Amino acid sequence: MRRKKIGVMGGTFDPIHLGHLLIAQSVLDELKLDEVLFIPAGVPPHKDHRAITEFSLRWEMLQLAIQDNPAFIASAIEDQEGKRSYTYDTLCQLIRENPLVDYTFIIGEDSLRNIHTWYKVKELIGLVPFAVVDRVIDEASFLSFIKKYNDMGGNFHPVEMPLMEISSTDLRNRVGARRNIRYMVPESVRKYIEERGLYR
Ligand code: ATP
Ligand code: MG
Numbered sequence: 001m002r003r004k005k006i007g008v009m010g011g012t013f014d015p016i017h018l019g020h021l022l023i024a025q026s027v028l029d030e031l032k033l034d035e036v037l038f039i040p041a042g043v044p045p046h047k048d049h050r051a052i053t054e055f056s057l058r059w060e061m062l063q064l065a066i067q068d069n070p071a072f073i074a075s076a077i078e079d080q081e082g083k084r085s086y087t088y089d090t091l092c093q094l095i096r097e098n099p100l101v102d103y104t105f106i107i108g109e110d111s112l113r114n115i116h117t118w119y120k121v122k123e124l125i126g127l128v129p130f131a132v133v134d135r136v137i138d139e140a141s142f143l144s145f146i147k148k149y150n151d152m153g154g155n156f157h158p159v160e161m162p163l164m165e166i167s168s169t170d171l172r173n174r175v176g177a178r179r180n181i182r183y184m185v186p187e188s189v190r191k192y193i194e195e196r197g198l199y200r
Pocket of ligand 1: 109134166168
């Protein structure tokens with residue numbers, strides 16, 4: 001039986017935006033994955049400084065965003081009542097429960113820059129291959145950063161995608177300032193945010 005190749009896309013997704021979807025599609029195509037699994041963080045360890053939107057709302061926006069792509073799936077594995085979710089633990093659980101799947105973890109360049117602060121980073125780097133999508137313009141520094149982690153025993157693949165200057169932080173600020181976010185998030189997500197009055 002052929003092993004399945006699944007990319008894991010972790011994030012707060014508050015809200016999910018076209019940058020996230022394009023990363024997932026770029027890695028899916030480049031690494032010829034079968035699927036990309038989106039996993040919204042429950043209480044993300046690195047974002048304690050601000051109130052995160054309730055899981056169920058981020059989950060619904062995610063569903064709206066991925067529903068037209070059969071290769072995009074989602075898991076609520078990190079939705080655990082106030083408990084911190086760590087990427088290392090999540091991946092261990094996925095691997096344990098799905099022994100016929102090869103997982104690749106997908107991150108943006110900015111996340112790679114602070115991966116040294118993540119829980120059990122040494123074990124994490126040895127656990128699965130990583131696909132890293134460039135989020136900056138400085139290609140040389142990006143590649144040398146990836147090399148540094150590969151020299152440490154990691155298995156990091158740079159993946160190219162058109163630079164997309166969209167972040168959830170900027171989207172929340174825009175909505176708060178009553179500015180338009182059309183064409184930055186899927187239209188269904190934009191309507192959801194408007195109807196629920198999120199980020200006002
Ligand atoms: P926030 O502004 O709240 O930090 P974000 O837009 O960075 O949100 P996250 O949920 O933090 O979104 O990101 C999930 C993953 O997607 C991270 O690995 C991040 O590096 C990556 N990512 C997010 N937006 C982009 C983008 N526009 N280009 C490349 N990578 C991105
Ligand atoms: Mg971020």
